[in-house]
Amino acid sequence: MAELQLDKIDLDILRLLQSQGRLSNQELAERVGLSPSPCSRRVKALEESGFISGYATILSAEHFNLSLTAYVQVRLDKHAKDILESFEAKVSEYDEVQECCLLTGSDADYQLKVLVADMNQFKLFLLDKLTTHPHIAGVHSCFVLKQVKSQTSIPLPETS
CATH class of the missing domain: 3.30.70.920 (Lrp/AsnC effector binding domain/regulation of amino acid metabolism (RAM) domain)
Known part of the structure; x- marks a missing residue:
């Protein structure tokens, strides 16, 4: 599998998910200027390529x-x-x-x-x-x- 080349939208998605991990796909798509389907595909590609290694809730x-x-x-x-x-x-x-x-x-x-x-x-x-x-x-x-x-x-x- 070829390594994913990150563009501005990918980096924007990663920044938003790092700071606001509970954003819905709809909200995330709106914030990065995509429709929901392409946004969802990008997040899936970021997960599959290892840029996103998991999701967690941070407890106090x-x-x-x-x-x-x-x-x-x-x-x-x-x-x-x-x-x-x-x-x-x-x-x-x-x-x-x-x-x-x-x-x-x-x-x-x-x-x-x-x-x-x-x-x-x-x-x-x-x-x-x-x-x-x-x-x-x-x-x-x-x-x-x-x-x-x-x-x-x-x-x-x-x-x-």
């Missing part, structure tokens, strides 16, 4: 009493492929972990974004889950005092 953590965010840097004692894969598989099971990134240019091997209710829940997560992995050599945690910016949209190229 505060409404679920999840008010403590921690960034946890993890250093492993060995870097064999099976050890990295084992750690990644285990971390993927933890609902508290919002993100897990393999790093370079740092003393840490991974950085986790962890969301819990309070310090006691963080302690339980850290001691009962995370540090039970046999190859963890060190953990360093930082706690968020204030979230200055949070977004789910990605920057798209400007249209001419």
Whole structure:
């Protein structure tokens, strides 16, 4: 399948869906200057080509009493492929972990974004889950005092 070449209308569709994902096809079509059928075909093509990877509802953590965010840097004692894969598989099971990134240019091997209710829940997560992995050599945690910016949209190229 040939890679889809994005034009101004495709980029406009993507911008609108990133910021207002609940727009109906009719509303989306009106805003980008298309009739509903071609708009629907474009959205389907954007989905099939992977430009749109999914749809989600973003919940408010505060409404679920999840008010403590921690960034946890993890250093492993060995870097064999099976050890990295084992750690990644285990971390993927933890609902508290919002993100897990393999790093370079740092003393840490991974950085986790962890969301819990309070310090006691963080302690339980850290001691009962995370540090039970046999190859963890060190953990360093930082706690968020204030979230200055949070977004789910990605920057798209400007249209001419």
